[in-house]
Amino acid sequence: MNDFVSRGFAGRPREPEELAERIPPGQHLERDFPVLTAGPTPEVGTEPGEWSLRIDGMVAEEREWSWEELGTLDFEDVPCDIHCVTSWSKLDTSFRGVPLDPLLEAVEPLAAYAMVYSHGGYTTNLMIEDLTDGQAWIVTEHEGEPLARDHGGPARLLVPHLYFWKSAKWVAGLRVMDHDEPGFWEGNGYHNRGDPWKEERYWTD
Amino acid sequence: MDGLTPVTQRAPGRWQIATVTSIREQTAGVKSFRLGLPMWMPHCPGQHYDVRLTAPDGYRAQRSYSVASSPLDEGEIELTVDRLADGEVSPYFHDVLKEGDQLEVRGPFASYFVWHGEQPALLIGGGSGVVPLIAMLSHRRRTMPELGMRLVYSVRSAEDVIHADELGDEALLTFTREPPAGWSGPAGRIDAALIEAALAQGGDRWDPASVTAFICGSTGFVEAASGLALEAGVEPGRIRTERFGPSG
16 A cells, blocks of 8 residues: 555645654644634633642642742743644744643652643643653743633643644643543544654554 | 434544545535545544545645545545645645545544534534534434434535535525525524524524534634534533634
C-alpha cells in the first residue's frame, strides 16, 4: 500500500526543507488558529473567587492557586509549534505562562499519572513525565494577547509536544493518580498518548 | 439511550484503497462521492473518514471528511466535499477525481459527535456542517423513523441547499442571504424563535431538558447555535458540537 499514488495529484508547492521537517507525518501547515471544542464554550471569569487552579489526588500536599496567586509566579514566553489531530500544524507561535514544574514541585506528586480537568467538564489524561522537565505550562497569553475565550481563555494547559487536544482549554485542575484512565477524547476513539511524531491519532495507531 | 444502538462500533480500519463508484453534484461548490470499500465496516452516523493523497514524489496530504450516508449502505460510504478555493485536498476531489478512480481512506473515526439513537434529537447545521447530520437523519429514517429527530438547517440560498432529497418534514430551513421567491418561512440567521419553532414543531413540544443537540458548522455558527440551545434550556452536557475549521 505504501507505493500507492493518487492519480493526478501534485499537491501544494513543497514547504522549504527547514519547515517541512518540522511538520509531523500526515499534518499540513496552517497559518490561522482554528477552534475545535466538543461542546459549548464555557464562560470563565478571573474576578476574585471565579478562577482557581487545583492540583490534588495522590500528592504530598494539595494546593490551589487563585488568579491573583498565579499572577505572582514566574511567567515565561513559550515559543512553540503546535499540532492538532485534525491534521493542521501551526509553526512559530508563542504563548506565555507559568511552567508546570514549580506547581508540581509544590504539591509533590506521589504517582505517575494525571487527569487534567477543565471548566465545562473536559478531561484529558497525561503521564506526569509528559508534564515535567519544561514540557508543560499553564498559559494565559497567546502571541502577546490575553488568551481568547474560544482558545481556552483565561487559562489553558499547553503541552506542545503532544497533539493539541492534550492542551486542555479552560483548565481548572489536575488530579494525580496511581493508574491511567482515558480522558474525554481518549475515551472517544483517540490515542492515549498522542505523540504527533509517531502519528498516534487513534486507538489503533 | 434506551438500549437503542443502531450500529455497534468496532475498531476503525487501516488504510485501504477505495474506488469512486459515483459522483453527484450537490451545488456549484459541493459534490458527493460514493466510495466502494474493500474493507468496509458500518460507521455510526456522525463519524468521519480520513483521506490521504500521495504525489509521485511521496508527498502526502491528509484531511478528514464526515460520512453523509447511512451505515445501511453496505460496502459503501458517501463523502460530501465542499470545494475550498485555496484548499489542497478538496479541489482534488472536485477537479480531478472521476468515477473508477482510487482513493486511499481509513476510518470510521471518532465516537463523540455520533448519534447512537438518543431522542429527542435536535440537529442544527450551518452550510456544509449539515453533512454528518444528514447521515443521522437518513439513518433514523431508514431504521427507526418513530424516534424524535428534527433538523434546523441554516443555508445561504436555495442554490446552496445540499442533500435536498434527504430533507423531510422534520427539516426547518432558514435562508441567510437570499430566500427563494415566494418563501414565507424563516430567513436570516438562526435565532431563538427558530429554535423554539423546532422544539414545538407539529404541535408536539419537546421538553428542552430532554433534548440532545448535535450542532455542526463553522466556528461562528456553532458558537451562536450552541448559545441559543443553552438559552432555550438544553442541558450543556447534552450539546455536542463539531466545528468545521479551515482544512482544505
